[in-house]
Amino acid sequence: MTSTNRTNRSILLASRPQGAPTADTFRIEQSPVPSPGDGELLLELRYLSLDPYMRGRMNDAPSYTPPFELGAPLTGGAIAQVVESRNAGFAVGDLVLGPLAWQDYALSDGTGLTKLDPAMEHPSHALGALGMPGFTAWHGLLKIGAPGAGDTVVVAAASGAVGSIVGQIAKIKGARVVGVAGGPDKCRRVVEELRFDACVDHRDPGLAEALAAACPEGIDVYFENVGGAVFEAVLPLLNIGARVPVCGLIAHYNDAGYVDTEVAQQGPDRLPGLMTTILKKRIHMEGFIISDHQAEHDDFLRDVGGWITEGRIEVLEDVVDGLENAPEAFIGLLEGRNNGKLVVRARHA
């Protein structure tokens, strides 16, 4: 296979967004497809993972992942196929998972790549239920949330890549599971396809009352992925000894305050109220970043892989076709337009 006549499109960070990213945040550039040197591979993109944490990397601020460079391609978890190989460790046709740039073709010396089982029915699951979001769901729920049978577990962003797995694991553990999602369509899917016990629409102005009605015995575990109004509705319902794994805060990712945690938001100060609740209700809140917990990865794969095979976990995937549509899809992700794990499928996949 020769690639010299083809074009390699790259999606670059054109400007750092103030607030929500827009079309101007991104720029597409074209360049010739490169040729692998000795020890290198040429990779052709198959699936690109779009995840909310990437919004944080668009800011020029220290966080748990370094900022994206301005004018350089965005990067993230992706699946690609080896189309040329001058590396004995990889053969043409191998499917690999790794951190890759948002581009059609890339060179690699194999560092950081994991080969996927060619028998895998849905390779894209390696970016979702069997990848970082699934691992995040499994760790946060089981190691921090630790739901017991009969506990009420509330899951924010319930139809998302992480939330959809959190709720289904909580059901397997015997909990009563209430989702929070945006709009009646998502709520319907959360109950019908993911088999949560109930789902509340966070766009409903009566969210607090609806959540209280859906949780008549209070909340024992709240899996925090969102922040904002959802967290406010949850707070008064937390039971004594409740656990709150803090996994994400998508409602705040476009806030100035997220960039600089010392910049206070305008409005009444809810911090003393939170601290009082933590004290009086003996709440355990804990933030986590899944890359700290690599030692548990095999346990996660065994558990969640097994549950998917047994049909006990349903995988919701939202597939967008074409690398050129990644920017618009990412903008929509932060607005909650996706249903399930958002992946971009390359046209040649």
Add this chain to the structure above:
Amino acid sequence: MTSTNRTNRSILLASRPQGAPTADTFRIEQSPVPSPGDGELLLELRYLSLDPYMRGRMNDAPSYTPPFELGAPLTGGAIAQVVESRNAGFAVGDLVLGPLAWQDYALSDGTGLTKLDPAMEHPSHALGALGMPGFTAWHGLLKIGAPGAGDTVVVAAASGAVGSIVGQIAKIKGARVVGVAGGPDKCRRVVEELRFDACVDHRDPGLAEALAAACPEGIDVYFENVGGAVFEAVLPLLNIGARVPVCGLIAHYNDAGYVDTEVAQQGPDRLPGLMTTILKKRIHMEGFIISDHQAEHDDFLRDVGGWITEGRIEVLEDVVDGLENAPEAFIGLLEGRNNGKLVVRARHA
């Protein structure tokens, strides 16, 4: 011993305070000293414990302890001596610890009373370092804070009943310990008598800078007893993976928002900033109430009792003489006027 000619003074809750308690919050009533019936004891007060959590009980709001009744005597941990006994389980002269009313004399059927060892050199320690505050310090620091050798531990209200023990246990565990206390005199005692590595004055307008300078390697454990400006100064200094046992919030006990956690305070909203810090820094915050952990009480007594005997823990006590001075002493406690564990000693003690 007969008591019929003596007077029994009781201190009652005269009104529920709005904000800080004042002299009008309390009322002293006199009544004859009662006589024990069959199976009863007459107890004479020796030491009365004054603790910040009692402020919460003055509000007519549900909390982890029920509200004090309006027009009834206040109650709390106390040490008394048996002066008449018609109960085979207790003899005249026995020293007992238990929840008692703020009064000179009380009848009891013995329920809830613990006999103190008559050889105890400082019985009042049973209200402080060897009582509820010491147990609170031991549990919160070791079970939630879990300091390792070389960790930096910051202790709010460092000269108080709980903080003074927290810091000394952290030193025993090999941590570097920085106290926060109100005023230069307290800070001096914290360093000289309690042997903390440093102490920062929370009345200093440059608190944030002073704390940062005292914690050049950031903060691994923050023992929260205070809230307010101290917590704000701590937040940006927390290291990745820091632990924050939430034991008390004395800066907020007089706030309206403490009564009703759904009433937001005025001012810029610092809640999103806190949540962001919890996420990015993987903070573990956990509220606790010591009465949930009775099963650990023997371990606590063995540890802290041993450390006091070995001279590794210094006990700071602030003794106020005379039951009639309890109201003023309690008002001062919430203003931070005490130095160490605040106890009222009955004049006949």
